[in-house]
Every structure is written in C-alpha cells, then in structure tokens.
Amino acid sequence: MRSCYLSRKTNETEVEVSLVLEGRGVRTISTPIPFFDHMLDQVARFSNVDMEVKVTGDIDVDGHHIVEDTGIVLGSCLSDALGDRKGIERFSQAAVPMDEALVVVTLDLSGRPYLHYEDAALRGHVPLGSPSFDPQLAEEFFRALCVGARLTLHVDYVRGKNTHHMLEAAFKAFGRALGKAICITGAEVPSTKGVI
Numbered sequence: 620m621r622s623c624y625l626s627r628k629t630n631e632t633e634v635e636v637s638l639v640l641e642g643r644g645v646r647t648i649s650t651p652i653p654f655f656d657h658m659l660d661q662v663a664r665f666s667n668v669d670m671e672v673k674v675t676g677d678i679d680v681d682g683h684h685i686v687e688d689t690g691i692v693l694g695s696c697l698s699d700a701l702g703d704r705k706g707i708e709r710f711s712q713a714a715v716p717m718d719e720a721l722v723v724v725t726l727d728l729s730g731r732p733y734l735h736y737e738d739a740a741l742r743g744h745v746p747l748g749s750p751s752f753d754p755q756l757a758e759e760f761f762r763a764l765c766v767g768a769r770l771t772l773h774v775d776y777v778r779g780k781n782t783h784h785m786l787e788a789a790f791k792a793f794g795r796a797l798g799k800a801i802c803i804t805g806a807e808v809p810s811t812k813g814v815i
Contacts, residue, residue, distance in 0.1 A: 621801075623700040627692045631684040632676030634692040638700050640801050642669030650674040650689065652682050654748035658757075658790040659689075665794030668801070678750050683759060686752075690760040694767020701768075701801065704728055708802045709809040713795035717788040720779030724792035727771040728800050730815040734758075734765045735773040744782040757786055761793070 621640040626633070646663035648656045650672065663670040672693065676685045701707065712725040736758045746753045765772050774793070779785035808815055 621700045621702065623696040625692050625696040625699065627688065629688065631680075632674060632688040634676075634688050635671070635673040636689075636692045636696045637669075637671040638693075638696050639669035640700050642667055645669045647671045647673075650685055651676065651678040652685060652748065652750055652752050654752035655682070655686060655689075655756075655760075658752075658786060661787060661790040662794040662797070665791050666798035666801075668798065682750065682752060682756055686756040687759045687763045690763030691767045694764035694770075697764075697768040697770075701728065703808060704730070704815040705808050706803040706805045707809060708800050708804045709815075711796040711798075711800035713792040713799070714777075715788045715792035715795065717779075717784040717791070718781065720781060720784035720788045721777040722779075722785065722788040722792050723773075723775045723777055724789065724796045725773040725775075726793070726796045726800055728768075728815065729771045730769045731771055732766045732769050733771040734762045735775075736761060737773075737775045740776040740779050741782070741785050744785075747783060747786075754782055754786060757789060 624637045626635045644664045644667045648659045650656055674689050709728050714723045744754045
C-alpha cells in the first residue's frame with residue numbers, strides 16, 4: 620500500500636499530513652481556514668485518497684503561510700507515497716462544472732514541477748469565509764504542491780461568476796485528475812527514460 624506521513628514545523632506554521640493512495644477518500648482536515656478545509660476535503664473525496672491534514676499557524680498575519688506550507692507538505696507526502704512511480708497512469712485530465720463555473724485541470728506526474736494557472740475569470744473576486752481565504756491563495760497552494768510533488772499541473776478557469784463555485788470546481792477537478800493519474804495501470808515506469 621502506497622502511503623506516507625510527513626510533518627513540518629517552522630516559526631510560522633506546523634503542518635502534519637498523512638496519505639494513503641489506495642484509499643476511499645476518507646479524510647480528516649483541520650486548518651485555521653474553514654474554506655481551505657472545504658477545498659482540501661474536495662481533493663480527498665474526488666481522488667479517493669485517504670487524507671489527514673492538521674495545520675496550525677499564524678492566521679493573525681493572513682492565510683498565506685498556512686496555505687503555502689500545507690501545499691509544500693502535502694506535495695512532498697504525495698511524492699514520497701508515489702515512490703518510484705512505477706506502473707502509474709501518470710497523465711490525466713478532468714473538466715469539472717459547478718453551476719456556471721467550468722474548470723479544466725491537466726496533470727502529469729512527471730517528476731518536473733511546473734504550474735500553469737490561468738485564472739483571468741477569477742481575478743478581482745473577494746475573499747471567502749472567516750478567517751478569510753483569498754482566491755489568490757489557490758494559486759500559491761497549487762504552486763507549492765507542484766514543487767513538493769514534482770508534478771506538472773495546468774489549471775484553467777474556463778468561465779464562471781461565483782467565486783466559491785470556481786474555486787471548488789478547481790479543487791474537485793484536481794482531485795479527479797490526481798485520482799486517475801496515481802492509478803497503477805502497468806508494471807513499468809511510464810517514461811522512455813526509465814525513471815521519473
């Protein structure tokens with residue numbers, strides 16, 4: 620069973636993450652930002668990865684450190700759980716609508732961290748919840764996760780008006796794409812290089 624537990628403590632945050640890739644989407648999420656909890660919940664649910672995330676930190680400054688550091692640890696934990704990435708599907712895409720919003724996520728568990736984040740439809744939207752989640756933080760989360768997990772990720776907000784719908788569609792689409800990409804569908808490393 621592919622799994623991992625990682626923790627990271629800095630002067631700004633303390634993050635603990637546990638993942639089981641062959642899971643059922645069972646999750647326990649606790650950060651100081653309720654909307655962020657809701658988004659991480661979507662990732663676990665739609666990827667079918669069992670996930671425990673516990674985060675504390677300097678929410679009085681703002682949510683940036685909490686969101687970015689969670690991405691770092693979650694990404695690193697995902698990379699460790701994937702191991703040599705032997706037999707994985709590797710590439711995946713998911714398009715998720717949520718009412719008027721549509722987001723397309725494409726990913727490659729390539730070993731090369733890269734984020735393309737096209738959020739023109741989302742710019743200028745107001746923060747959500749209390750303590751608030753600034754929509755700009757979604758990009759920071761995905762960037763940190765890409766670096767930690769060594770994956771290539773394209774997130775395209777095709778359309779939308781409601782901030783909640785747009786962000787939730789993005790996290791759901793990421794979860795669905797991740798769930799497909801981590802599936803074991805072969806016996807070899809899916810690369811002509813022989814390693815990822």
